[in-house]
Amino acid sequence: MDLFANIQPNKLEIVKDAYLLKSYALANEQSLLMDLAELVSQAPLRFMMTKMGFAMSAAMTNCGALGWVSDRQGYRYDMKDPANNKPWPLMPVSFQQLAVLAAAEAGFDNFQPDACLINQYQVGASMGLHQDKNELDFNQPIVSVSLGIPAVFKFGGLARTDKTLRIPLVHGDVIVWGGESRLNFHAIAPLKMNTHPILGAYRYNLTFRKAG
Ligand code: SIN
Ligand code: FE2
Numbered sequence: 001m002d003l004f005a006n007i008q009p010n011k012l013e014i015v016k017d018a019y020l021l022k023s024y025a026l027a028n029e030q031s032l033l034m035d036l037a038e039l040v041s042q043a044p045l046r047f048m049m050t051k052m053g054f055a056m057s058a059a060m061t062n063c064g065a066l067g068w069v070s071d072r073q074g075y076r077y078d079m080k081d082p083a084n085n086k087p088w089p090l091m092p093v094s095f096q097q098l099a100v101l102a103a104a105e106a107g108f109d110n111f112q113p114d115a116c117l118i119n120q121y122q123v124g125a126s127m128g129l130h131q132d133k134n135e136l137d138f139n140q141p142i143v144s145v146s147l148g149i150p151a152v153f154k155f156g157g158l159a160r161t162d163k164t165l166r167i168p169l170v171h172g173d174v175i176v177w178g179g180e181s182r183l184n185f186h187a188i189a190p191l192k193m194n195t196h197p198i199l200g201a202y203r204y205n206l207t208f209r210k211a212g
Contacts, residue, residue: 009022010022010023010024011105011106014155014165014167014175014177014181015155015157015165015180015181015184016179016180016181017107017141017177017178017179017180017181017182018155018175018176018177018178018181018184019105019106019107019175019176019177020167020169020173020174020175021102021105021106021173021174021175021176022172022173023172023173024098024102024105024172024173024174025098025102025145025146025147025172025173025174026171026172028094028097028098029172031092031094032094032095032098032145032147033147033198033199035092035094035095036118036147036204036206038089038092039061039063039089039092039118040061040118040120042089043061043062043063043081043083043088043089044061044083045059045060045061045118045120046059046060046061046083047059047060048060048069048070048071049070049071049072050070050075051070051071051072051073051074051075053072056070057121057125057126057127058119058120058121058125058127058205059119059120060117060118060119060120061081061088061118062081062088062115062116062117062118063088063089063090063091063092063095063116063118064088064090064091064113064114064115064116065079065087065088065091065114065115065212066078066079066088066114066115066211066212067079067080067081067088067115067117068115068117068134068211069082075134076134077115077134077135077211077212091113091114091116095116095206095208096113098143098145098174099111099113099116099143099145099208100113102143102145102174102176103141103143103176103178105176106141106176106178107179108140108141108176108178108179111140111141111143111208111210112140112210113140113143113208113209113210114209114210114211114212115208115209115210115211115212116206116207116208116209117206117207117209118204118205118206119203119204119205119207120202120203120204121151121188121191121202121203121204121205122191122201122202123149123191123192123193123194123201124190124191125190125191125203126187126188126189126190126191127187127188128187129154129156129160129164129185129186129187130185130186130187131183131184131185131186132182132183132186132207132209133183134211135209135210135211135212136210136211136212137210138182138183139178139182140178140209140210141176141177141178141179141182142176142177142178142182142207142208142209143174143175143176143207143208143209144174144175144176144177144205144206144207144208145173145174145205145206145207145208146169146170146171146172146173146174146175146203146204146205147171147172147196147199147203147204147205147206148171148196148199148200148202148203148204149171149191149192149194149195149196149199149201149202149203150168150169150170150171150191150192150194150203151168151169151188151189151191151203151205152166152167152168152169152188152189153166153167153168153169153175153186153187153188153189154166154167154186154187154188154189155167155175155177155184155185155186156184156185156186156187157184157185158183158184158185159185160185162185164185164186164187166189171196171199188205191203
């Protein structure tokens, strides 16, 4: 019997149906970063407004058939970039492949992402506790890729008041959640000062979802 057959040090179960895939995005780092640079030149990062009229803490853009947008009307998915009324840039093959492979690695076969939200965090930026529930099909998972400076991801339960686990994330880490954890609350703690050799004092997060 192979005593080590089940040991996968780079795949950690956070809670049921939620996994941290350490360094998973590094295999294709170069293509990812080149595609990211190209994307933000086509659809620039911008601070969207909340319904209440406050600028969001992270700058955002999107690629794929659908993009997540927020303004005074609230938040929703839209086929067009409100900044220029054109479709969002296509999802690069490097992004698509990473998302599908990471989902499968976490046990979610047949992930069909049609939306990729790109968040850019400066030092001090954060993301409040929320659920991802603007999508139509909660059977499809969420794949979240971290690039740049480190962050602490807080992963809670189905109730806002549930205790949250604090998960340190570094460049290349991927989190996948779905199934029983698909609607769990989550957040990003304010980013500490740091610099990444390529991306500078920023964290980028790519969130892949099947929205439509
Ligand atoms: C989010 O939950 O929308 C963003 C998560 C992250 O930046 O890692
Ligand atoms: Fe989220």
